[in-house]
Amino acid sequence: MITILAAVLTLTILGLLFGLLLAVGSKIFAVEQDERIPMVQECLPGANCGGCGYAGCANLAEAIVNGEAAVNTCPVGGAETAQKIAEIMGVEAGETVKMTAYVRCSGGSNASRKYDYEGAIDCLAALKVAGGPLECTFGCLGYGSCAKVCPNDAISIVDGKAVVNSDACIACGKCVGACPRNIIAIVPANNKTHVACVSKAKGGDVRKICQVGCIGCGICAKNCPHEAITVVDFVARIDYSKCQDCGKCAEVCPRKIITK
Amino acid sequence: MTFASILSLSLAAILVQNFIFVKFLGICPFLGVSKKTDTAVGMGLAVIFVMTVASSVTYIVNEFVLVKLDLMYMQTVVFILIIASLVQFVELFLMKMIPSLYKALGIYLPLITTNCAVLGVALLNVTNQYNFIESVLYACMSGVGFTIAIILFSSVREHLEYAKYPKAFEGFPIALVTASLLSIAFMGFQGLSIF
Known part of the structure; x- marks a missing residue:
C-alpha cells in the first residue's frame, strides 16, 4: 500500500511542480501578441x-x-x-479579381523536335541537354516541373504540354517560378482571351519549327476594337486592363493561337 | 574523465550506436522532415538541443528523487512528464529571450516533445549507469548522430526527386528502402571501437 501511495504521490508532486513551472513561465515569458x-x-x-x-x-x-x-x-x-x-x-477591402495561372504555349506535339529525350523527368534537366529536345527555344517542354510544384494538382500534361485547370488553380504562382522557360503567367481568371505563345523568333523561323507559334503578323492588333493587343518582339501581347474579352482577335488569328 | 573515454563515448554515440540507423529510435521525424536538407538541419539542431537539456534534467530527477525513494520503475512515465514540460518551458523561454533562435527552430521544437529518441537517450543514460557529465555528453553526441543521419538521408531524398523508379514505390516506400540501405551501411561501424 505504502509503495503505491509513494509512487502516486511522487508523480503527482512532480506533475504539479512542472505544471507550476509552466504556469509561472507563461506569465514571466509572456510575449505580447496582438489579439x-x-x-x-x-x-x-x-x-x-x-x-x-x-x-x-x-x-x-x-x-x-x-x-x-x-x-x-x-x-x-x-x-x-x-x-x-x-x-x-477596420479598413475597406478593395476589389480583388480571381487570378489563374496560364501556360502561354500551345506547342506540345505540334512543335517539332531535335532529338528524343530519355532522361530525368524534369524540365530543367531536359533543358540542360543541348537546350532541350524542342526546336523552339521558347516552348513548353512538357516534363511537368510546374505540375510537380502545384499544391492543388491543377496542372496536367496534355499532349506534351502543360495545361492549367483554372477552376482548381489558386494562383499561388509556384508554377511561374518552377518553369525554366518562363512560359506560365498569372492572368485574370474571368478573361478567357489569351495568346498561347511566347516565341520571340521571327515569323519565318517559327513557321519552320512549330505549327501553332505566333508569327507576329499583327492581324490581331489591327482588328482589336479596344487596342488591347500589341506586337512586341514578333509576339502578340494582350493588355488585360484594356481587353474586353470580345474574342475578335481569336477569330482573325491565322495560326489560331489566341484562345477564346 | 579522460580524453580517450570522451572520444570513445562520442564515437559510439555518433556512429556505432547511431540512434536512427542502429537503434531505430526517432524514425518518425527522420522520415517526416527529411524531404529538404535545410529543414533536416533545423530538426537536427533542435534534437541536439532538447536531448542535451532533457538528459541533464532527467539525470538530476532520477538521481535525487527516484533513486532516493526507490521508485526506479517509474522512470519511463516520469521522464515523459519531464521532457514534455521541459520542451514547453524551453519554447516559452526562447520565444521571449531569444526570438531569433525560436524562429530558427520553429515548429521542430514542439514536434520533439513526443520524440522517442529523446526519451530513449534519457533511459539509456540510466541503463548504462552514466554519471552526469557522461549523460550530457552521450545525449549531445547522440543528437549529433541523429543530425548526421537525417542530413545524409535528406540529401539522398533530394536526389530521388529526379530518379526513375516504379510508380508503386513513390513517396514513403522508396524512402524506406533508402533508409534501410543507409542503415546497412552504418552496420559497417559495428566493430569500430577505440581502446
Whole structure:
C-alpha cells in the first residue's frame, strides 16, 4: 500500500511542480501578441501554400496586423477572405479579381523536335541537354516541373504540354517560378482571351519549327476594337486592363493561337 | 574523465550506436522532415538541443528523487512528464529571450516533445549507469548522430526527386528502402571501437 501511495504521490508532486513551472513561465515569458493575429489567421484558408510570399498563413496574418501586407494579399481566399479580414482590421477591402495561372504555349506535339529525350523527368534537366529536345527555344517542354510544384494538382500534361485547370488553380504562382522557360503567367481568371505563345523568333523561323507559334503578323492588333493587343518582339501581347474579352482577335488569328 | 573515454563515448554515440540507423529510435521525424536538407538541419539542431537539456534534467530527477525513494520503475512515465514540460518551458523561454533562435527552430521544437529518441537517450543514460557529465555528453553526441543521419538521408531524398523508379514505390516506400540501405551501411561501424 505504502509503495503505491509513494509512487502516486511522487508523480503527482512532480506533475504539479512542472505544471507550476509552466504556469509561472507563461506569465514571466509572456510575449505580447496582438489579439487580432489569431482572428485574421482564422479567416485565412490555412493551406500554407506560400502564394502570398510569406512562409505560411500565420506569417501573413502577422504581417497584415502589423500593416506590412494588404488585407487582400491572400490570392487563394479571394474577395470573401479579404472582406472578413477587412472587417477585423477596420479598413475597406478593395476589389480583388480571381487570378489563374496560364501556360502561354500551345506547342506540345505540334512543335517539332531535335532529338528524343530519355532522361530525368524534369524540365530543367531536359533543358540542360543541348537546350532541350524542342526546336523552339521558347516552348513548353512538357516534363511537368510546374505540375510537380502545384499544391492543388491543377496542372496536367496534355499532349506534351502543360495545361492549367483554372477552376482548381489558386494562383499561388509556384508554377511561374518552377518553369525554366518562363512560359506560365498569372492572368485574370474571368478573361478567357489569351495568346498561347511566347516565341520571340521571327515569323519565318517559327513557321519552320512549330505549327501553332505566333508569327507576329499583327492581324490581331489591327482588328482589336479596344487596342488591347500589341506586337512586341514578333509576339502578340494582350493588355488585360484594356481587353474586353470580345474574342475578335481569336477569330482573325491565322495560326489560331489566341484562345477564346 | 579522460580524453580517450570522451572520444570513445562520442564515437559510439555518433556512429556505432547511431540512434536512427542502429537503434531505430526517432524514425518518425527522420522520415517526416527529411524531404529538404535545410529543414533536416533545423530538426537536427533542435534534437541536439532538447536531448542535451532533457538528459541533464532527467539525470538530476532520477538521481535525487527516484533513486532516493526507490521508485526506479517509474522512470519511463516520469521522464515523459519531464521532457514534455521541459520542451514547453524551453519554447516559452526562447520565444521571449531569444526570438531569433525560436524562429530558427520553429515548429521542430514542439514536434520533439513526443520524440522517442529523446526519451530513449534519457533511459539509456540510466541503463548504462552514466554519471552526469557522461549523460550530457552521450545525449549531445547522440543528437549529433541523429543530425548526421537525417542530413545524409535528406540529401539522398533530394536526389530521388529526379530518379526513375516504379510508380508503386513513390513517396514513403522508396524512402524506406533508402533508409534501410543507409542503415546497412552504418552496420559497417559495428566493430569500430577505440581502446
